[in-house]
Amino acid sequence: MSDTLRVALAGLGTVGAGVIRVLDTNRDLITRRAGRPIEIVAVSARDRHKDRGVDLSRFEWLDDTAGLAALDADVVVELIGGSDGPALSLARTAIGRGKGVVTANKAMLAHHGLELASAAEAAGVPLKFEAAVAGGIPVIKGLREGAAANAIDRVYGILNGTCNFILSKMEAEGRDFADVLAEAQALGFAEADPSFDIDGIDAAHKLSILAALAFGSQPAFADVACHGIREVLAADIAEAAALGYRIRLVGVAEANGGGLFQRVHPHLVPLHHPLAHVAGSTNAVVADGNFVGRLLFQGAGAGEGPTASAVVADLIDIARGEFGPPFAMPAAALEQRPAADSGDRRGRAYVRFTVADRVGVLAEIAAAMRDAGVSIESLIQRGANPDGSVRVVIVTHDGPERSVAQALERLRGSQSLASQPLWMHILD
Incomplete structure (x- = not known):
């Protein structure tokens, strides 16, 4: 192990540039906590000349992202996105060459998490993904380590900030979905094509990862029943309020009777429940453990600072030599559970x-x-x-x-x- 943890960074969007800023701003603190320096040695992105507000001249630049896996680096940080394509190819190659991988790519983990975890364990390298679920909230570490002694009965929560922003805005101002979605796009809370968010797919990716961690099961994104918020009217929100509820897009996962139930769906949440008071782009996850009781993780679920913070936290763990099986137990021990009948x-x-x-x-x-x-x-x-x-x-x-x-x-x-x-x- 070298004195410095050498990092190759793929993707220089909001989060990638944020990782550089976190490492620059908190360099001394991070070095003390990690026990050694963490240095980015190379970067890659689509546009070499775009101004990202950080100095990139000190890093080796690769036009071909795949080349990062061949460099003299200890860890590859993958922030490209997408379930397949360059992101998956880079992760596979990096692990195959004995390098650790840190990623914020929930889609890739939902579809290929078992394969990547098996490969990382066989190679003896870390695969860490705190930033893939709920941004800066340490819910992955909380389930994998903090609640490791507990059988989890249920894990559920608000997993998509875009949907929560839209529903909260509709609730506060009595406006309909299409109007608030247009505002969310103008403010940058929603993509030009918001389908992954508003149709619940992004939340379903995250839920499948949480379920694997909570229940020791293989990630099973295909089994997540998914329904978004397109059809929710301002009238529904007003009706729910009159009945003593607020509407939230909630992902729920439970394991029982050998089956695994996973669903992302708009819910009426009673006003006395903590999730009813989660507003704006905030995320929140609840886990019920048989000894620890109810755990609530809440905070910023996206954005440059929170997500970059989670990426760097993973790098600090790797610098310390602190990593184990990506899904809390060896990949070979993860159960393949059938989808439970919601009926x-x-x-x-x-x-x-x-x-x-x-x-x-x-x-x-x-x-x-x-x-x-x-x-x-x-x-x-x-x-x-x-x-x-x-x-x-x-x-x-x-x-x-x-x-x-x-x-x-x-x-x-x-x-x-x-x-x-x-x-x-x-x-x-």
Whole structure:
């Protein structure tokens, strides 16, 4: 081991430039904590001439990112992004050449985490990814190390800052989704193509990583049931508030009966729950351990400073020689769990219908619920919309999700429905 931890950095976007700034600003402190200096020796990005606000002249520049794996460096930091392509190729090659890898790439880990973890363990090199989930919040370290003595019953939380910003803004200002999304894009909180965020895919990537850590299972992104926030109306948020809830996009993972349940979906969160008070672009993760009880991790889930901080924290651990299996236990010990049937889950539901304003519609909906065995706690009908349709909201009593799904299937194709119903789960 050399006196200095030598780092090759791939990707000089917001986070990559932030890593350089963190290392420059806190250099003495980081050296004392790491026990030795951490130095970037080479960088690579698409545009060599772009002004990133940091001095790059001191580093070796490679136009070909893949070449970083061949340099005399101890660790490759991958901040390119994408589940495949150059990012995956660089990670594979770096590990194959005996170099550690630090990444913020949740998509790559969700799809290829088991392969990369197995390769890193076989090579005896670190694979660390604190920045891949919830930005600067140390939730990976918290689950992998702090809660290592516990069986985790459930892990869940708000995992996407863009969606939380949009929902919080809709809640505070009574505005509809499309309007707030446009503002989020203008402010840089949402991408020009926001699909990965607002359709829940980004949160699903993160949830699959958390589930693997929490339950000792192989990452199973393909098994995450995913539904985003496109269909949430300002009227839904107002209705939820009147019922004593706030709407949040929540990822939930539980392991039971040999199966693994994973879902990202808008939820009604009761006002007494901590997640109801997570606003703006903040992230929060809750883990329930059998001895430690409820753990809440909350903070900035994205951005230059928080994410770069998490990357450098991983580098400090590597400089100290502190690393173990990437997913808290050897990759060979990670279980391959089947996807659990969500129909067996019990809970309460919020279902919003947009229907034609005519006699018999409520009776048709109530009959479908009755025939599927759904017990209705409350039924709310509001005044007509400008197009003449009417919103009807049903809140169910506790019951199996299968029954609600069957009721909605009975109503599929009904001439009474002006659009597909919106089903949101109520967080218990």
